[in-house]
Amino acid sequence: MDPRLSIIExxxxxxxxxxxxxxxxxxIGKSSVSATLAIVLARAGHRVxxxxxxxxxxxxxxxxxxxxxxxxxxxxxxxxxxxxIRFMSIIxxxxxxxxxxxxxxxxxxxxxxxxxxxxxxxxxxVIDMPPGIGDPTLDVIRFxxxxxxxxxxxxxxxxxxxxxxxxxxxxxxxxxxxxxxxxMKMPSSLGIGQSLEPLGVPLLGGIAFDEGxxxxxxxxxxxxxxxxxxxxxxxxxxxxxxxxGESHV
Amino acid sequence: xxxxxxxxxxxxxAIKVAEREGLREITxxxxxxxxxxxxxxxxxxxxxxxxxxLQSALLRRxxxxxxxxxxxxxCRVCGxxxxxxxxxxxxxxxxxxxxHFLPETAHVYVRCPNxxxxxxxxxxGRGVWLESISGEK
Numbered sequence: 001m002d003p004r005l006s007i008i009e010x011x012x013x014x015x016x017x018x019x020x021x022x023x024x025x026x027x028i029g030k031s032s033v034s035a036t037l038a039i040v041l042a043r044a045g046h047r048v049x050x051x052x053x054x055x056x057x058x059x060x061x062x063x064x065x066x067x068x069x070x071x072x073x074x075x076x077x078x079x080x081x082x083x084x085i086r087f088m089s090i091i092x093x094x095x096x097x098x099x100x101x102x103x104x105x106x107x108x109x110x111x112x113x114x115x116x117x118x119x120x121x122x123x124x125x126v127i128d129m130p131p132g133i134g135d136p137t138l139d140v141i142r143f144x145x146x147x148x149x150x151x152x153x154x155x156x157x158x159x160x161x162x163x164x165x166x167x168x169x170x171x172x173x174x175x176x177x178x179x180x181x182x183x184m185k186m187p188s189s190l191g192i193g194q195s196l197e198p199l200g201v202p203l204l205g206g207i208a209f210d211e212g213x214x215x216x217x218x219x220x221x222x223x224x225x226x227x228x229x230x231x232x233x234x235x236x237x238x239x240x241x242x243x244x245g246e247s248h249v
Numbered sequence: 250x251x252x253x254x255x256x257x258x259x260x261x262x263a264i265k266v267a268e269r270e271g272l273r274e275i276t277x278x279x280x281x282x283x284x285x286x287x288x289x290x291x292x293x294x295x296x297x298x299x300x301x302x303l304q305s306a307l308l309r310r311x312x313x314x315x316x317x318x319x320x321x322x323x324c325r326v327c328g329x330x331x332x333x334x335x336x337x338x339x340x341x342x343x344x345x346x347x348x349h350f351l352p353e354t355a356h357v358y359v360r361c362p363n364x365x366x367x368x369x370x371x372x373x374g375r376g377v378w379l380e381s382i383s384g385e386k
Contacts, residue, residue: 001379003258003280006265010257075253075296077350093347094357100367101356108376109353116254116350 004115008143011076011114014121015049018144019178019239022129022137023152024162026057029183030152032213034128035063036229037150037236039220042084044240046123049079051113052089053140054130055106056099061091065218076118083220088117106135114143132162133169141175148176150236151201153192154184160195167199179204181235205235251350252289255377256296260304262379267307272384275311279381283374284320284333287349320374324361331362333374352376 012018021034031054038050038060052058061067069080070092079088090099090109101109119125127147130136140147149170153163163180170177182192185206192203207228216222223229233240259280267275282288294313301308320333336359337345344358352375356367 001262001266003255003262003377003379005258006261007254007258010261073251075257076251077254090351090354093351093354095347097357098367099354099357101353102368105353105356105371109351112351112353115258116251 002111004111005143008111008114009145011117011119012125012144012146015119015125016123018125018127018147019150020127020129020137020140020144020147021150021152022166023131023159024133024164024166025159026131028131028152028154028156028159029207030054030131031059031063031128032228033150033152033181033183033232034126035060036223036226036232038085038124038126039064039083039224040229040233040236040240041124041126043224046240047121048084049086049088049119049122049125051117051125051127052087052091053110053113053127053136055090055101055109055136057130058089058091058094058099058128060128061087061089063217063223064220071117074118077116078118078120086119086122088113103135107139110136110139111143133166137166141173148178150178151180152183153180153196155182155186155192160192164196164199167196167201171199177201178239181232182206184209205231207231207235252292253296255286255288256293256300259297259377259379260300260308263311263382264304264307266379266382267384270384271386272307272382273386274306275308275382275384277312277314277381277383278379279314279316281316281318281378281380283318283352283371283376283378285348285352285355285371285375286377287345287352288377290315316380318374321372322355322359322361322369323372324364324366325368325370326366327361327364329361329363330372333359333371335362 042048052060071077079086153159179202210228216226323330347354
């Protein structure tokens with residue numbers, strides 16, 4: 001028996017909501033949404049954790065300009081509080097090096113992170129997921145019983161097609177889907193609401209392509225003031241305004 | 250894995266098994282510890298004692314037996330097998346510490362001694378395993 005599996009739920013017992021930010025493919029802005037959502041929630045007065053589970057390509061630390069901080073040991077690992085967010089990522093242990101990890105080792109690493117990390121009391125734990133429906137997605141569903149998914153897509157037909165698969169799988173497994181955010185929305189968008197409406201996922205809103213976003217990467221103040229953050233806030237208003245993190249959108 | 254988290258997991262799992270098996274007292278817990286984990290046994294045993302002390306009578310007399318398994322790595326590309334302890338000699342303190350906290354970061358710092366690939370599997374000596382528990386019904 002793997003003794004780690006007995007205490008993952010214990011580690012999350014004081015976390016009110018666990019929101020996995022996911023999408024069907026890479027490059028659609030999951031990490032930007034995750035990091036910005038965490039910032040917006042923290043600035044709204046919530047207690048927030050951010051877990052970067054994109055093991056092979058972690059990037060939320062880059063978006064939030066996090067460097068020079070490390071977890072502390074206290075009967076496990078306590079993530080540092082950065083910009084008002086409890087932040088956990090493989091980067092504390094892998095540094096700037098590539099992390100070529102696959103298969104069962106990805107699962108083992110996720111189990112290990114969930115086992116050792118002491119989040120304490122949080123209103124929201126935001127998880128930046130890697131693309132697709134592979135090991136990390138299945139592990140999060142397997143080990144985090146109260147997880148809900150916030151699905152991100154772009155108006156690209158390719159992205160919509162891959163996100164459709166993710167949504168179908170989540171629906172089949174009965175996993176709650178908070179809603180869908182359309183990132184990099186273009187005036188000519190055909191309307192992903194129509195495309196994905198038959199799957200019964202609420203479209204929470206769209207975020208226009210923000211040319212200034214790249215300038216805000218690494219600078220939390222600029223990020224919080226960006227059009228991207230403002231439109232994300234509008235799309236997720238009901239989540240952000242909730243007190244106590246009890247109800248869903 | 251941090252030793253305290255590991256100890257918590259061992260005790261929680263033993264209690265679950267005892268409840269499932271209808272044991273009123275656990276007398277022995279056998280734990281296998283992989284070398285890759287680089288567990289500090291002094292800290293681990295101290296954590297176990299402290300956690301057990303806070304538990305019900307179920308575990309008060311439990312004896313812990315540990316089996317240590319050396320870690321063996323096998324390259325998926327060229328098939329070379331090598332001992333983790335040999336790889337460890339080439340790592341600095343920070344790299345070794347990272348693997349201690351998150352064993353899979355071995356893939357970040359260790360390379361196949363033959364073809365230098367990071368694509369290897371840990372065929373033995375990974376993780377901690379609760380081998381068995383014995384007790385009285």
